[in-house]
Amino acid sequence: MKQFTAIVRARTMEFVRDRGTFFWNLIFPVVLVVGFSFAFGSGKDALFKVGVMGDAAEGTFLSIEAVETIDYSNQELDGLLDKLRRHQIDMLIDFNSSSYYLNTEAASAEVLRTMSGADLGQFTEQKVEGEAIRYVDWLVPGVIGMNMLFSCMFGVGFVIVRYRKNGVLKRMKATPVTPLTFITAQMASRFLIVLATSVAVYAGTNLFLNFMVNGSYLLLLLITMLAILCMISFGLIFAARIKSEELASGLMNLLTFPMIIFSGVFFSLEGTPEIMQQVSRIFPLTHFIEGARGIMIDGAGLVEILPNLTVLGGMTVLFLGIAAFLFRWE
């Protein structure tokens, strides 16, 4: 235990005193969130998005170019109404029951009611209420997740490869420290660092962006911690045997970039080809972002995010197993 805490301490000091890396880890995500919220936060696009259930009649206002229709025939009404509440769609028309839904807090409601008046005169109007989710509310779990991924992969994977190359591992091997103690200490240090920076980035940006959190903070913390553990374990696989920093960094970049694109950090995968959405399920980042967005935006509880937690937990065990099997001091 004395060995463990001493190594955790040394590694954490190394990180905190490396000013460049330290500030990069803190500032980069903040700049991203603020930058994106400034760039994309200024209102929605002019297009009206109208969800349609059942067979739409031809030649209605739905054929106007400014109106995008999305066919939701096979989906549950409740989920679709949530989308309407969150301003993800502007209107929902159910041709089966001859009714339509509008969000009274959306600026588009009045326009759409007028536009559709001629076509939907016989339909009953129902109202829902709900504030818009801003892009930034949706973005923040993604950016924090991405930052976690970089920090875990490079902070553990890359650093241990560097230790192997420059001889720190060899020096450790010459002491009574076991690989298990050394590695778990590295993990623990990185875990504390990533958790602290994630909380700091969230709290810092929250000061002026006031994120929407409908679910429990405790649950948010839980999925964050599990995701960090999972990503550190993933990084350890690269740390297990590779001797060249160039190879390690190349491989990690090769894997992190698809993860960032396909895990839906910046843009929703909804509407992308089915195969892409399926592939994204193999990335830990996808499960963190999905779970965290669920908690923050949809107010999801433990039951709803249990599948994400289970996958993250399972992947952690799997990655740790592979890393332990592959690990060599030299």
Place this chain on the structure above:
Amino acid sequence: MRIEHLKKSYGAVQAVNDLSFSIEEGSCFGLLGPNGAGKTTTIEIMEGIQEADSGTVYFKEKPIDRDFKKKVGIQFQSTALPEFITVKETLELFRALYPDPRDMDEVIDICSLQDILDRDNRKLSGGQRQRMLLGLAIIPRPEMVFLDEPTTGLDPQARRNFWKLIEKIKKEKTSVLLTTHYMEEAEILCDQIAIMDHGKLLEIDTPSQLLENHFDGALVTVPHTGRTDLGIKGAVYTETHLEVSTDNLDLTMNELLNSRLNLEGLSIKKPNLDDLFLKLTGSSLRA
């Protein structure tokens, strides 16, 4: 400490080839040899860092095991240290890794680290760095210390200061295995010297005995200016010089005077380990 029939090869290169020797408790053992002779491989097998292909390393008559690491102090030829932490913090880190570490003050005192305690590891000079690495090596209160070329690259003053530190460690009755390129260093510090090349042991003995075995009295060298038939007893003709290793200096000098060779450039010296080293390992260049 004793090794028996150690063998280790890397691919086609036989780095250590059936090497056996023993180090007496409390003595300083010098392992010498040209670059690539197999010194580092040998020492790393003895430390338990590398595994031999065959052969056994004994410590106190038992093959070395995991506990051995608690009893040895190691200074590698080149060691990277954790970055961004100070000398004192590094010592503290390593003290935490051993079950019964030496007191901080004692380590600082033995290795004269007082002045550099708060300095970042990356900002140490060569000599300071070696002192600090020696400090790490003695933290476990080792019964055996391995020093792999600890003074390579140091200036003469720093090297002499380092010798004083090694003398202090020797006074504690700790056994020391030292590899070095500097014969003078081996002669001063070591009780026993082994010279190896191509993975094999060439000679092993005390420094004075080694010289006695190989050289008689004095070594006389003089340019021969092309005359290679002077009839001088025991003469060896190199391309430019005539060399005589003699135990009768009077006789040799008389012979040289009588040969009417121009004696300008004559030198007489007592052979040292440098001469022996070159004699045994050859003087051709190698990587």
